[in-house]
Amino acid sequence: MNWNAVxxxxxxxxxxxxxxxxxxxxSPVLSTVLYFVVFGAAIGARIDTVEGxxxxxFIVPGLVMLxxxxxxxxxxxxxxxxPKFIGTIFELLSAPLSFIEIVIGYVGAAxxxxxxxxxxxxxxxxxxxxxxxAHPVWMVxxxxxxxxxxxxxxxxxxxxxxxxEQLQLIPLLVITPLVFLGGAFYSVSMLPPGWQTxxxxxxxxxxxxxxRWTFFGVADVPVGLSIAAITVFLAACLAVIWTIFxxxxxxxx
Amino acid sequence: MAxxxxxxxxSKTYEGGFExxxxxxxxxxxxxxxxxxxxxxxxxxTLISTICGLVSPTRGSVTVGGHDILHEYRxxxxxxxxxxxxIALEPFEKVINTVRFSRGLFGKSRDEAHIEKVLRALxxxxxxxxRNQQLSGGMKRRVMIAKALSHEPRVLFLDEPTAGVDVTxxxxxxxxxxxxxxxxxxxxxxxxxIEEAEEMADRIGVIxxxxxxxxxxxxxxxxQLGRKELRLELGEPLDxxxxxxADHNLTLSEDRMHLSYAFDSHAERTGMTRLLGDIASxxxxxxxxxxxxxSLEEVFLQLVxxxxxxxxx
Numbered sequence: 001m002n003w004n005a006v007x008x009x010x011x012x013x014x015x016x017x018x019x020x021x022x023x024x025x026x027s028p029v030l031s032t033v034l035y036f037v038v039f040g041a042a043i044g045a046r047i048d049t050v051e052g053x054x055x056x057x058f059i060v061p062g063l064v065m066l067x068x069x070x071x072x073x074x075x076x077x078x079x080x081x082x083p084k085f086i087g088t089i090f091e092l093l094s095a096p097l098s099f100i101e102i103v104i105g106y107v108g109a110a111x112x113x114x115x116x117x118x119x120x121x122x123x124x125x126x127x128x129x130x131x132x133x134a135h136p137v138w139m140v141x142x143x144x145x146x147x148x149x150x151x152x153x154x155x156x157x158x159x160x161x162x163x164x165e166q167l168q169l170i171p172l173l174v175i176t177p178l179v180f181l182g183g184a185f186y187s188v189s190m191l192p193p194g195w196q197t198x199x200x201x202x203x204x205x206x207x208x209x210x211x212r213w214t215f216f217g218v219a220d221v222p223v224g225l226s227i228a229a230i231t232v233f234l235a236a237c238l239a240v241i242w243t244i245f246x247x248x249x250x251x252x253x
Numbered sequence: 254m255a256x257x258x259x260x261x262x263x264s265k266t267y268e269g270g271f272e273x274x275x276x277x278x279x280x281x282x283x284x285x286x287x288x289x290x291x292x293x294x295x296x297x298x299t300l301i302s303t304i305c306g307l308v309s310p311t312r313g314s315v316t317v318g319g320h321d322i323l324h325e326y327r328x329x330x331x332x333x334x335x336x337x338x339x340i341a342l343e344p345f346e347k348v349i350n351t352v353r354f355s356r357g358l359f360g361k362s363r364d365e366a367h368i369e370k371v372l373r374a375l376x377x378x379x380x381x382x383x384r385n386q387q388l389s390g391g392m393k394r395r396v397m398i399a400k401a402l403s404h405e406p407r408v409l410f411l412d413e414p415t416a417g418v419d420v421t422x423x424x425x426x427x428x429x430x431x432x433x434x435x436x437x438x439x440x441x442x443x444x445x446x447i448e449e450a451e452e453m454a455d456r457i458g459v460i461x462x463x464x465x466x467x468x469x470x471x472x473x474x475x476x477q478l479g480r481k482e483l484r485l486e487l488g489e490p491l492d493x494x495x496x497x498x499a500d501h502n503l504t505l506s507e508d509r510m511h512l513s514y515a516f517d518s519h520a521e522r523t524g525m526t527r528l529l530g531d532i533a534s535x536x537x538x539x540x541x542x543x544x545x546x547x548s549l550e551e552v553f554l555q556l557v558x559x560x561x562x563x564x565x566x
Contacts, residue, residue, distance in 0.1 A: 002327070008357020012350070019345060087341030091400070094305040094335050095358040096327035253267055253308050 005097050009105025010112075013079055017113045025117060028067050032121045035063055036128045039185055050187050051218045056129040061212040062184030063125070065146065068118045069179060069204070072147045073171050076110035076154030081161050084251070093252060099245030107155055111147035118143060131215070138223075139214035145230045146207055152237035159250050178204040188220040203229060255319065256280035257332075257408055257439050258304065263313035265299050265463075273299035275463040276313070281441060283407075286434050287468075288454035289443040290553055296463040297443035298338060301410050305335045317408065331359055334406030338413040340393045344386035348377060348396055351385060352403045359404035371402045375429070391422045398429070409433060411442040415449060427453055447550040459556050466560045474552065481518040482545045483525065486511055488538030497535045501528050518546075 017024045036056070044055040051058075083089040092102055125131060133139055161167040182204035188196050199205055200221070210226025213219035219226070243249070258281040265274040273296045281287055289297050302308040304315050306326060314321060320328040342351060352368055372378045375395040380388060385396060394414070401409060411430070415423040430453060434440055444450055450457050451471070458468040467474075490509040501524070504513045516523045532539065 002360040004360045004362055005358045008354050011357075012346075012354045015346070015350065082343075086343060087337075087339055088343060090307055090335070090337050090341060091355060091358060093307050094330060094333065096330040096360055097358065098327075248309055 002097055002101050005095060006101050006105045006108070009102065010109045013106060013109030014112065016079075017075075017109075024113065025120060028071065028117050029120055029124055032063055032067060032124060035059070036125065040128055051189070051216075053216045053218065054129065057131055058187075058212075058216075059185050060122070060125045060129060060131060061215050062179070062208050064118050064121050064143075065204075065208050065211055066176075066179045066184055067121055068114050068143065068146055069150050069175050069207075070171055071114035071117050072111055072150035073154035073157065073175055075113050076107055076151040077158035077161065077167055077171070078154075079106045079110055080155055080158035081164075081167050084158070085164075089251065099241070102245075103152070103155060103241055107148065107151040110151040110154060111144075114147045114151065115143060118147070133215050134217045135214040139211070142207070142211045142214055142226075142230075145227075145234065146211070149230060149234040149237055152234065152241060156237060156240050156244065159244055162250075175204075178202055179208070182208050183220055184208055203233060206230065254283060257283040257318055258441075259316045260300075260304070261314050263300070263303060263315060264311050265296075265303055265308060266311045273463050274303070274310075277460075277463070277465045278313075279458065279465060279468060281408075281439060283439050284434065284437055285455045286430065286440045286442070286453055287456050287458060288450035288471075289441065289458045289460055290445070290447065290450045291443070291460035292445060292557065295460045297460055298412055299463075300460070301335070301412050301441070301443060305333055305410060306330055327360075331404070332407045334401030334404065334409045336397050336401045336409070336411045336414060338416060340390070340397055342385040342393055342396060345384055347382055347384055348372070348388070348399075349381040351396060352399045355400035356403040361404045367405065368403060371399050374402075374432075375399050391418060394418065394422075394426075402433075406438065408439045408441065411440065413443055413445070415444070415446065423449075447553055459553060459560075461557045461560050462564065464560065464564075466556050475546065480546075480551070481516055483514040483516065483528075484511055484543050484545065485514070485532070485539055486541040488540050491537070495535045495537070498528075498531055501531065 036059075039059055040056040044059075047055040049055065049058075083092065122131075157167065157170050161169075181199065182202045183199065188199050188205065188209075191199060206221055206226040206229035209220040210223050210230070213223045213226070244251070258279075260277055260279045260281075263274055263277045264272070266272045277296075277300060289300065291297050299308060303310050304317065304322060306322065310323075314323075315329075316322070317329040318332045320326075320332075322329045346354075349368065349372065352372065353363065356364070356368065369378065372381055375398060377392065377395055377399055380392060385393065388396065398411075398414075414430075415426050418426065427449075430440055430442070442449070442453065454471050456468060457471050457474055459466045487510050491505060491512075492509065494503050494505055494512070501514060505511070506513070514525075514528060516525065
């Protein structure tokens with residue numbers, strides 16, 4: 001393993017985060033605060049509790065997941081698309097690097113940044129609601145698995161995208177709707193039975209449900225199923241990336 | 254000594270069927286400067302890109318320092334520095350971080366002394382904390398070279414290093430390349446400037462339409478293929494070439510004061526003695542005479558022309 005290269009990519013990517021600290025960290029925190037004000041304070045005041053949890057606290061795991069998914073995907077897709085766009089990818093391809101090292105560097109940095117923001121949001125939320133985390137170790141595991149697997153997905157999007165429009169397409173048109181419809185702001189049990197069935201086909205539901213379980217011990221779906229879902233997703237992303245590098249798809253003529 | 258790079262029957266056909274390389278074989282010796290000369294689209298960049306790992310070969314093999322570029326890509330690539338034709342730099346990053354990043358990618362541990370040495374050699378040290386986007390075009394090109402040298406390569410590929418570069422910078426580049434060679438680095442440069450190949454190279458390879466037409470030591474190439482021209486300045490203007498000189502295949506200049514005679518300097522008989530005798534018999538007076546060796550440019554054009562005619566045949 002060329003660990004020096006992994007470290008170089010990681011450091012370079014994290015540098016970009018700190019160079020653009022305002023847009024990297026301040027803006028997701030600000031939008032989360034707005035969610036708390038609108039959903040937590042304004043609407044939450046009219047909703048008592050959901051499954052025995054205060055509504056303000058109930059939406060925290062969903063909000064953290066929303067940001068974590070968006071950030072993991074966006075950071076990783078941009079991280080690998082940008083060298084393609086400006087042409088510096090030649091250096092990655094001509095260096096004595098295996099694809100595993102490239103992926104660890106870029107996905108590791110993207111996931112780290114997303115995790116950092118998730119933790120900041122979690123801390124921010126304690127200013128608005130009383131939070132009690134029932135299973136802290138599982139919470140960390142869920143955060144890690146989610147950040148890594150969605151950063152892998154972002155990496156695939158970055159390789160696939162031929163322009164900035166395509167780069168935005170999936171986060172905007174797929175991820176955000178799935179999170180909103182995956183029970184970020186409500187429990188599935190609040191939906192009519194027909195819609196409940198539809199929701200079970202939304203993979204993000206399993207993430208949010210499992211993550212919420214680590215906070216309050218209550219979940220829409222069994223927690224084992226949540227862990228299985230995220231593991232399958234992770235494996236699928238790894239398989240796609242392996243195929244991309246093996247065939248040189250969209251990176252190597 | 255074993256060649257530092259050995260290319261055997263290398264072919265590349267791009268998706269869509271374009272054959273960029275057609276069975277190229279070439280050995281490159283350690284420590285030499287090899288110039289690959291060819292018109293645009295000849296296959297120069299594809300050849301370099303394939304050796305460096307940017308393009309997958311369709312057929313054939315390449316070893317660098319004895320390591321196969323596909324099966325032992327780590328060992329092969331760690332010996333190579335590549336300066337591509339297009340300037341590609343992250344605009345917002347600092348010069349020094351950009352160069353450090355390249356060193357890291359090639360698996361080398363941090364070495365600030367080496368980075369400083371490279372930046373100073375390229376007169377970039379004062380600009381080390383500037384962002385890449387603040388640099389002039391020439392400076393950016395130097396950053397590209399600094400990146401390639403950051404990991405102490407034994408082979409340096411320069412793809413069109415002076416395309417679109419002003420005269421002063423071109424001279425500086427040439428000096429730099431010579432210094433690098435003196436330090437033991439093997440240099441392969443592609444160019445379509447004949448002057449550059451003539452100035453820099455130990456050996457010259459001529460490539461056109463994916464085929465390597467010839468690889469030869471520069472001096473020998475000029476020597477072997479060089480046509481010479483004898484130019485005679487006349488004492489008095491001439492209306493027409495006298496009939497007595499008709500079979501010498503002379504050309505009369507527009508000012509009617511010069512006669513030119515083309516000959517092969519390596520032929521057994523150049524025909525010069527007979528020509529001068531005939532000129533004396535014809536009663537022409539001469540004021541001066543000079544000979545001129547054909548330039549590499551003419552040699553190159555001739556080779557490309559011949560190569561294409563052969564392909565058509």
